[in-house]
Amino acid sequence: MNENNNRAQFTTRLGVIATTVGSAVGLGNIWRFPYEAGTHGGGAFLFTYLCFIFLFGIPILCAEFMIGRQTRSNIFGAFRKLRSSGQWHWVGYIGIGASLMILSFYSVVAGWTLEYLYQSITGALNFSSAEEFHKQFSTFSTGNWRPLMWTIIFLLLNFVIVIRGVQKGIERMSNIMMPCLFIILIIFCINSLMMPGAVDGLKFLFTPDFSKINSSVMIGAMGQAFFSLSLGLGTMLTYGSYFSNRTRIVRSATTTALLDTSVAILAGVIIFPAVFTFGVSPAQGPTLVFEILPNIFSQLPGSIFWSSLFFFLLFIASLSSTISMSEVSIAFFSEEKKMSRKKATWLNTGIALVFGSICALSFGSLSGMTIFGHTIFSLFDYVSSNILLPAGGMFIAFFAGWLLDRNIIKSQLTNDGDVKVHVMKIIIFSLKYIAPIGILLVFLSLINLI
Ligand code: PFF
Numbered sequence: 528m529n530e531n532n533n534r535a536q537f538t539t540r541l542g543v544i545a546t547t548v549g550s551a552v553g554l555g556n557i558w559r560f561p562y563e564a565g566t567h568g569g570g571a572f573l574f575t576y577l578c579f580i581f582l583f584g585i586p587i588l589c590a591e592f593m594i595g596r597q598t599r600s601n602i603f604g605a606f607r608k609l610r611s612s613g614q615w616h617w618v619g620y621i622g623i624g625a626s627l628m629i630l631s632f633y634s635v636v637a638g639w640t641l642e643y644l645y646q647s648i649t650g651a652l653n654f655s656s657a658e659e660f661h662k663q664f665s666t667f668s669t670g671n672w673r674p675l676m677w678t679i680i681f682l683l684l685n686f687v688i689v690i691r692g693v694q695k696g697i698e699r700m701s702n703i704m705m706p707c708l709f710i711i712l713i714i715f716c717i718n719s720l721m722m723p724g725a726v727d728g729l730k731f732l733f734t735p736d737f738s739k740i741n742s743s744v745m746i747g748a749m750g751q752a753f754f755s756l757s758l759g760l761g762t763m764l765t766y767g768s769y770f771s772n773r774t775r776i777v778r779s780a781t782t783t784a785l786l787d788t789s790v791a792i793l794a795g796v797i798i799f800p801a802v803f804t805f806g807v808s809p810a811q812g813p814t815l816v817f818e819i820l821p822n823i824f825s826q827l828p829g830s831i832f833w834s835s836l837f838f839f840l841l842f843i844a845s846l847s848s849t850i851s852m853s854e855v856s857i858a859f860f861s862e863e864k865k866m867s868r869k870k871a872t873w874l875n876t877g878i879a880l881v882f883g884s885i886c887a888l889s890f891g892s893l894s895g896m897t898i899f900g901h902t903i904f905s906l907f908d909y910v911s912s913n914i915l916l917p918a919g920g921m922f923i924a925f926f927a928g929w930l931l932d933r934n935i936i937k938s939q940l941t942n943d944g945d946v947k948v949h950v951m952k953i954i955i956f957s958l959k960y961i962a963p964i965g966i967l968l969v970f971l972s973l974i975n976l977i
Pocket of ligand 1: 849
């Protein structure tokens, strides 16, 4: 195995899991999963999503970890070290494009979280009907200035943390916050299960109607799997480069995926019973969670406490995700383009400020600015999650399955023979055939070629 003692390494197993889960768990689980599941038929979406997590997600996560640990570098350096010829640096460009697009629209939603944190603390989220919560969110989101202001504040917070290199502090904080988030989600789950719409909500989420699985459900579920696992853009590859030689790659990938998926399912179990209880449509899109959750909280005893705590934890979860995605382009600008880290961080933030502002206004004065029927916000969301990440993942899988020396794979997955990996053949089979061909087929089904 490759040893590079100059590079920082995660020291404990808990450190590895907390950091990878910190990147994976975020708005993708709590905001994006319920809205995607809601617009794509509930159970059919969940079923397809789970298939993608197991068939492609975990194997590609292993591939990113092993390529990262083998090369001890960012995605560009990794492909250069393993294959100096060819066009593999394009996979890095896909990752950078995706990371900047995601950072832009993600910061808008993180900004919504800050607005709702503020409103929770000031006790302003105190309505009694679903219509009022709907009106509240739409007045806020179409109002231009506040969404814009919060997006900028969030990006500046992200900037300050990344430029000071105090990620460690946030990581340590998220080590404590993530278990808290998990516990509070379980409490809200129990609350939702006692609602009158619980049975309908659970049926919606857990009963797959297979006739609803079409190309749009498949592309949505595939995009959600990649987005949620922070996969396909080099984030997990970079984290793999910090793994120690004793870190068990397959076990870390599986634990990360299982924890991440449980958070998404918990979010679904909180949201859908409430959706059916309040009599609102599950298919309303990105605004769903911000209308439902405050309504749930307002009915709890001590609502100010619960909603402030929840939005605070969600904000920290978002921050630990944006820190990890910022690292992709910052590593490119600083390590590949030889900029100072400071300049690189400015550039990353500058780009996100421009596009994030456009995304923030996509619900207000720029709502009429559409491309292929998408606002800029939804275009960025769609293109990055559903196209760029799976495309990046497809190339990474192909690379690991067909071009990476088999001895490297074996030594990475088994830690030079120290651990037994019973699923090695399955992982290699997935990287060689299932993942690249599967992703390609989903893409083809989208353009109606099959
Ligand atoms: N996985 C994060 C979430 O579910 O919120 C989003 C994300 C983080 C995507 C980091 C990509 C990334 F590099």
